[in-house]
Amino acid sequence: MSAMLQQTLQTLLAHRLRSLLAIIAIIWGVVSVLVLVALGEGFYQVNTQSFSILMSDTQSVYQGVTSKPWQGLPARREIKISEAEMRQLEHQSAVKKLSVIYQNWEASVTDKHGRSLPGYVRGVDSHFVTWRKFRLIKGSRNITPSDIINHNRVVVVGWQLANIGDLSLGGQLKVNGIPFTVIGITEQSEGGVRMDNDEQQVMMPSPTFTDLWQKTPSMLLVEPAEGISGVVLRKSLISFFAKQQHFDPTDNRALYLPDFSREAKFFMSLLRGIQLFLGASGTMTLAVGALGVANIMFLSVTERTREIGIRLAIGATPASILLQFITEGGLLVLAGTGLGLLISYGTVILMTTVGIPDWLGIPKITLDAVIMTLGVTGVLALVASFFPAKRASVLTPVIALNARA
Secondary structure, eight states, X not given: OHHHHHHHHHHHHHTHHHHHHHHHHHHHHHHHHHHHHHHHHHHHHHHHHHHHHHHSSOEEEEEOBOOSOBTTXXXXXXXXXXXXXXXXXXXXXXXXEEEEEEEETTOOXXXXXXXXXSOEEEEEOTTHHHHTTOOBOTTOOOOOHHHHHTTOOEEEEOHHHHHXXXXXXXXXXXXXXXXXXXXXXXXXXXXXXXXXTGGGEEEEEHHHHHHHOOOOOSEEEEEEOXXXXXXXXXHHHHHHHHHHHTOOTTOTTTEEOOOOHHHHHHHHHHHHHHHHHHHHHHHHHHHHHHHHHHXXXXXXXXXXXXXXXXXXXXXXXXXHHHHHHHHHHHHHHHHXXXXXXXXXXXXXXXXXXXXXXXXXXXXXXXXXXXXXXXXXXXXXXXXXXXXXXXXXXXXXXXHHHTSOO
C-alpha cells in the first residue's frame, strides 16, 4: 500500500499544474459551501432573535372601539381600561404576570440644551425591557422596582434617539421641560423586527409617566400561566374584559389581541429556506469542482494509456489499476478539502474581525455544515474518481500498448 501511495504521489508531482488545478477547483467549492452556509447561519440567528418576540407566549392587548350594542349600551363605545382594572387580571388563574404600558406620541422631548428630538415617551415597569428583548449597552441598567416606587425621573432611551441627541449614560434629556437622567441605552440593531419605532423611544417608570399625564394605559402585556396556550389565554382575556367593560364577547373590535405566532413561523421557515438556498448554491459550486477533478482524471487516463497497457502486460490486475486511479483522485480531493476547510475558517474569522452589517449577523461555521460538506465532497470524489479509474482498468493490454505516447 505504501508503494502505491509513493507511486501515486510521484505521478501527481510529475503533473503539478494539472494536480494544482484540480485542488484549486475543490478548494473553491468547499470555501463556497462553508462561507455561504456560515453567512446564512449568521443571518438566520440574528433574525431568529428578532422574531423571538413574536414567537413568545406573551400576549399584547390593545383597547379598541365596540362595533356591537350590548345590554342596552350603544355600539362605537371607546374602550378605556384603567391600570387598576388591568391589575385585576393578576388574580386570574390563566395569568402568570402582566405589564401595563403607557404611551404619549405628542410629548416634548429635548436634549439638555432644549433642542427638539424626534422621540416619544413610554411609561413602563421593570418587566418591559426584558419582555421586549431589548439589549442594553454596557454600563446601562434597567428600570427597577425602586424607580417605580419612588417615581424616579430616570429613562432608558432607544439607540437612534441617543445618537441623534448625542445622549450618553448619566447624561440628561428633558421631557416637557423636566430633566431626566439617562440610565440605559438600547443596543443598535440594523436587522430583524422593529415595532413602534423602538429605536426612538424614551422609557420612564410608569408612575412618573402618570405624574406628567393623566392617561389610560395604551397597551397591556400578559404572560400566561404554565400550560396555558395562546388560544386559551386570548379567550380568557376577552371573557374577563367583556364582563368588566360590558361589551359583547364576540365583538372582535372591542379589543385587539394580535396573534403573531403564525406569521413568525412563516418568516422563520423563509429564513431557513434562504439558508438552505445558500448551502445549495455552494454545493453546486463544489459539484463543478468535482467535475473538474473528473475531467482531469479522464485526461490522465488518456495520456497514460500506454503506461497502463505496459502495467497490465507485466501482470498488474485491473483491480490494482482501479485502486491506483481512485487513490490519485482521492488524494487530490483530500488535499483540496483540507485546504478549503482552513481557508473557510480563515475567511469567516476575517469577516468577523473586519466587520459586516449587523443585519447579516455573525457568520458561523457549524459542525453540521462541515459534516455536510465532507459528505458531499466524499460522494463527489468517489464519482469523479471511479469512472475514469474504471475506464483505465478495463483497457485491453494490446490496444493500450499500441496507443500513441
